[in-house]
Amino acid sequence: MKPIQVGLLGAGVVGSGTVNVLRRNQEEIKRRAGRGIEITMIADLDTARAQALAGPGVKVVSDARAVIANPEIDIVIELIGGYGIARTLVLEAIAAGKHVVTANKALLAVHGTEIFAAASAKGVIVAFEAAVAGGIPIIKALREGLTANSIQWIAGIINGTTNFILSEMRDKGLDFDVVLKEAQRLGYAEADPTFDIEGVDAAHKATIMCSIAFGIPVQFDKAYIEGITKLGAADIKYAEQLGYRIKLLGITKRTDKGIELRVHPSLVPTRRLIANVEGAMNAVMVQGDAVGTTLYYGKGAGSEPTASAVIADLVDITRLHTADPLNRVPHLAFQPNAMSDLHVLPMSDVVTSYYLRLRVADEAGVLAKVTGILAALGISIDAILQREADEVAGEGATQTDLIILTHDCAESEMNAALAQMQALPTVLAPIIRIRKEELA
Numbered sequence: 001m002k003p004i005q006v007g008l009l010g011a012g013v014v015g016s017g018t019v020n021v022l023r024r025n026q027e028e029i030k031r032r033a034g035r036g037i038e039i040t041m042i043a044d045l046d047t048a049r050a051q052a053l054a055g056p057g058v059k060v061v062s063d064a065r066a067v068i069a070n071p072e073i074d075i076v077i078e079l080i081g082g083y084g085i086a087r088t089l090v091l092e093a094i095a096a097g098k099h100v101v102t103a104n105k106a107l108l109a110v111h112g113t114e115i116f117a118a119a120s121a122k123g124v125i126v127a128f129e130a131a132v133a134g135g136i137p138i139i140k141a142l143r144e145g146l147t148a149n150s151i152q153w154i155a156g157i158i159n160g161t162t163n164f165i166l167s168e169m170r171d172k173g174l175d176f177d178v179v180l181k182e183a184q185r186l187g188y189a190e191a192d193p194t195f196d197i198e199g200v201d202a203a204h205k206a207t208i209m210c211s212i213a214f215g216i217p218v219q220f221d222k223a224y225i226e227g228i229t230k231l232g233a234a235d236i237k238y239a240e241q242l243g244y245r246i247k248l249l250g251i252t253k254r255t256d257k258g259i260e261l262r263v264h265p266s267l268v269p270t271r272r273l274i275a276n277v278e279g280a281m282n283a284v285m286v287q288g289d290a291v292g293t294t295l296y297y298g299k300g301a302g303s304e305p306t307a308s309a310v311i312a313d314l315v316d317i318t319r320l321h322t323a324d325p326l327n328r329v330p331h332l333a334f335q336p337n338a339m340s341d342l343h344v345l346p347m348s349d350v351v352t353s354y355y356l357r358l359r360v361a362d363e364a365g366v367l368a369k370v371t372g373i374l375a376a377l378g379i380s381i382d383a384i385l386q387r388e389a390d391e392v393a394g395e396g397a398t399q400t401d402l403i404i405l406t407h408d409c410a411e412s413e414m415n416a417a418l419a420q421m422q423a424l425p426t427v428l429a430p431i432i433r434i435r436k437e438e439l440a
Contacts, residue, residue, distance in 0.1 A: 003036030004318050007067035007098075009089060010079035011044040011053050014103055014130070017303030018077065018310045019053050029311065033318040037311075039077075041067045068093045075317055077310060078102040087111050094118045094126070099321070101313040103130035103306055109204035112211070112218035116331040123325040127313035132205040133158055133282045135305030136298040137312065142212045142286065143333040149288030151213040153253035155266075155439055158205045160280035160300045161196040162228050162248040164188045166265075167278045170236045170245065176229060188280055198227035199248060199263040206250030209284075210261050214254060214342060215334035219261070222344035226264035235357060235432060238403050239267050242385060244355075245275040249437060258345040267355050267436040273297075274439065285439060348412040353382065353436040356404040358421065359429035366426045367402065373420045380407040399428055405436065 008015055019039055022029065030036050040057070043064040044050040050060045064080070067073055068089065076093040078100060080086045086107050091114075093100050100119070102108070108115065108131055119126045129139045133156070142151070157163050161183060168179045180197065183189035195201045207220045228248050239246050244267035253260040268275040273295055277283040282300025287293050299305035320328050330336060360366045367386065374381060385403035406414075418431055 001035040003038045006039045006075045007041040007073040009064045011050040014306045015079045017307030021307045033315045075099045099125045099317045105131040105204040109207040109220040130309035134300040135308045152287040156284035159202040164280045199225045202250045203263045210252035212333045224262040224347040258343045354406045355434040357432040358402045361426040362400045379409045
């Protein structure tokens with residue numbers, strides 16, 4: 001049987017990994033797919049780079065539209081990234097009857113509804129395993145492996161840059177700014193790390209997993225997003241003393257009121273496996289009603305780990321290339337006409353527990369005032385850690401840290417409590433609030 005013909009848009013890190021892995025493992029991949037898979041065109045503005053990667057028999061062009069226009073190309077791999085030209089090219093490829101493989105989580109989180117609708121109307125596949133958690137096959141697990149389950153919640157470390165930074169802060173006792181510079185020097189963080197450290201990248205991925213888990217349209221604009229820039233070494237240390245580690249989690253959860261979709265730093269008990277995921281690694285926990293808790297761990301980025309997911313999608317499409325479109329696995333796991341209208345909750349309605357750190361005057365009555373405010377709002381306390389003043393600010397200090405862990409309450413109630421506590425004259429700095437997830 002004639003090999004399936006693939007056009008590659010973008011010859012960067014993941015593009016080069018895809019070419020190299022496909023070339024290295026071509027015989028094994030062919031045995032699995034049932035026919036050969038060949039990249040026969042590469043489009044990149046840097047044609048010299050693409051030519052060095054291409055090898056004999058592969059046509060290199062600078063115009064991505066030349067790939068889409070080629071009637072011999074069956075599948076287009078989009079590895080350009082971003083929301084702009086990538087969206088245009090993906091939609092043009094779909095309109096031309098091409099299947100699409102993409103690693104572009106930002107594109108799918110923002111424009112996924114439009115793209116999947118266009119693909120369904122045209123009878124082609126948009127595959128995106130590489131868009132979430134790199135080489136970890138979490139999309140296939142959610143869409144196929146766990147299809148018997150009613151998914152209860154997902155919690156994931158899905159950004160390697162932030163996990164590396166938090167691991168270094170914990171191991172070395174350093175503050176965020178110092179570790180960020182080291183992460184940039186080592187290549188774990190971009191020159192402009194905003195999408196990573198502010199939680200946007202993780203929110204793109206959480207949005208996609210949310211839609212697959214609960215059968216709702218992709219709604220990135222409804223996600224609550226908070227990054228790690230305000231975390232200090234003190235919070236990492238106190239969390240450890242209380243039996244927790246701080247991780248940036250992407251969380252989506254089914255509740256009686258609707259769907260939660262949020263990204264923020266979280267205290268996780270050290271006894272949970274996910275709390276012990278260090279460095280630039282990724283991990284995703286999924287809670288299903290039948291299977292219980294499952295954990296998926298591995299490299300969330302990098303040339304060949306991400307290429308592994310891209311090629312898995314190529315194999316899936318090759319196997320299904322001639323199948324009736326109505327008998328394929330739906331893009332978001334649920335049949336398009338059976339999507340739910342469950343709404344995504346605003347953060348004020350989310351119920352969780354909290355870690356609070358207050359820098360307070362070291363004088364009598366401070367603790368009573370703080371706990372009185374919490375009690376008046378119906379917020380119960382799980383634990384209190386009060387440090388000696390000289391431990392925090394040196395001998396003769398007149399201020400100290402008060403650490404409080406709460407039981408569950410609504411975010412709106414905690415917001416009201418924080419406003420009242422912050423107004424106390426004995427609270428000397430902005431209160432640090434970190435949500436706590438038991439993941440039981």
